[in-house]
Amino acid sequence: MVATNLTDLFVKQRPYFISRPSGWLMIFLLSVLVSGLPTTSSAHPMPNSVVLLNIHTDRIDAEVQIPLNELQAAFGHTVNDSSAGLVARLGPQLKAYLLQHIRPKSTDDRPWIVSVDGLAVHETRNPINGVYRELIAQVRLTPPVGEPVRRFVFHYDAVLHQVVTHKILVSVRQDWARGQVADEQTAQVGVIELDIVNNRILPLPISLESGSVWMGFQSMITLGMRHISDGTDHLLFLLVLLLPAPLLVSGGSGQRFDWGRFGGVRYSLKQLVSIVTAFTLGHSLTLLLGSLGWLRLPSQPVEILIAISILVSAIHAFRPLFPGREPWVAAGFGLVHGLAFASILANLQLDTVPMALSILGFNLGIELMQLVVIGLTIPWLILLSQTALYSAVRISGAVLAGVAALAWVIERVSGNANGVTELIEHVANGAPWLLLGLALLAVMTWGRLRASA
Template identity: 40%
Template sequence: MISIPRPPIRRRATSGSVTIRTLLTALAWLCLASPAAAHLTPNSEIRLNFAPGLVKADIVVPQAEFGYATGLPTDNSTASLAKAQARVVADMAVLDANGKPWRVAVDRIAFEQIAGPPDLHLELSLTPPPGSPDRSLLWRWHVVTREAPNHFALLVVDGDLAGGVSGERELIGALTAGKSELLVERGKAGLGALFLNAMALGARHIAEGYDHLLFLLALLLPAPMLAAGGRWGEARPPAATLHKLAWIVTAFTVGHSTTLILAALFGVRLPPQPVEAGIALSVLVSAIHAARPVFPGKEPLVAGLFGLVHGLAFATLVSNFGLGTTTRIVAILGFNLGIEAVQLGVVAVTLPVLLMLARWRYGNRARLVLAVLTGIAALVWLSERLGLS
């Protein structure tokens, strides 16, 4: 839900000021409708991501406007970045209800071009004063707006897992020269809400992760069959098939859970490109195995090993699960249970189909067609993720 606070009514309000407010609102809607990673209008953006005990802020300031307003150099030299950081930190503040400042740590700063003109990008970690709530803050902003009154900054909540916001953008309002403060009040949210929302996030992520599901389905495809002479032959008994499926799904869960925990608790990371390419490779390997037995009897081992790679793809999702060990564990547990629920649902739906396919007259041909289609999809993904197409 997009909530835009109404500016306070002033006695000197004119038709011109009403028009300006209308234009600001229209611009805000346009910005939120854009899927680009960076804004495409010459305004600043402040994107907040709430987690227990921590707020992450991603700040984007147009490079040209920043240079004009401050007179500072806008290159990526150490000296220039230090001056830019000092200026931004001096021209902003994050306060609690009693006026006590939050701790602001700059994790990253750079002038870079992502979409549209180049911008100044800052990534901040914000922690509340001792005893202050971590879901209520007053944002004060004078960056560029003091020198350029026509400039404004949109304050947006990008994520709030405990509050149920994930993958959506909620506009708080616009910070201008005349309105330099905005109150962000997220209400109360306990560990129960965090668990349920993390579970929903895990379920949605795996349901929308076609490469994750396709890898698992391709491994399950030959499970009702016995390997003989380098081919898939006789049908496996139903009880043995169910046992096999259970081992494959469990091994995959253990694999992705291991790297998920390492990412959330210990900061283990790999660059996105090799991880995504590894996932595509896992789909290709499982597709080949579905056509001809490459590692018969070792499907759970392969599921577990490739599950480690798939778990690394979840690292960015769990990076904002909070500072405390308890909150991270609760969120990881919910996230994993969401993934597991979808996986079990997929197995429950596909098991009767797989058993029927193993005993159907044209089952082998159907399995080969499915394996080939999966392999083609994997090759396309692998080519895209390696930058070959």
């Protein structure tokens, strides 16, 4: 790579450059040139390192990402030739190097406790820039007793102490007390780089705004609502299971079950409440167990089971599979959906009190969004279910949901997206218009029925 060659040239000739006035001009030109070169990672532009901070009440968990081609020039060992076995081969040396160059201090110059808890190598390939490798280090930063965790001076010069064109981008990735819990909210707090004028690597003063329990709780409610609003598969399962809820079941005693006439408003509401309540109890239980780490399943089988739950509910909407037992089925599949919800919270790795509040807030957000969607949909289904048109609406909805479920099963088993699932997401973006169309159809059809009665 051109950037690496230029950096290596500068590092080898560093004493010469810094001893001549013209050297500073060369440093500036090199910095401009390198910063304008193409990057080889979608995570952050080369040749920069990234430090992502997760703020807790008594510590900071940091993820440090260092390009291996830059690290090799400063570390003194060959690390960029292959990612295989690097941690096993040089793990202790890498940890010692990071501990030497990561030195946070309190504002009164007292050192924090630093530990490197894990190392890994991430490798990506693309046809333009080839192979890009970076070291991922999990680092724990603990302040002295009584010192605030939100205000400190970050002394960090890994790679930069040798490769002066290097930069370290420092960002907060997670700060529960400030309501920041998602990666897309990552906020940069500063850049550590060489002060060319004074030939010094200046530490980064960090002073984060104070947060509160209420801000963290509120953010989890919002996250739960957003997760459901974006979770097309979760909502589709519930809506398709509710699709035949206003209808009575005909048949039995040796005859094939089928969906019959409208059962009345009271019957419909009773069915709706029992199904929604059962689903809530099911997913709340596994949300709690999964978030606390007491019950875990790999994500792929969970996602496949969610797609299967939609397929089963679609078949049931077409023709009764388990008449009268819909709440039990909703509760059973709710257990599966709850495991998917739990993975969101488990990945946050919160402390005990924030986790407890997060479980409550996230679940509350899920329920609020479910109630909003159901409240905006079910009245029109109850109106339509009193008309002859509802049979066509129910069957069409069941068939479309079944197709979507099969497409999701194929995608989640194979790991490859397909055109059907992409179309589903596109259609889901137009959900307000679909709801408006359903409401107009229900009002017009029901009004015509009343007029002819």
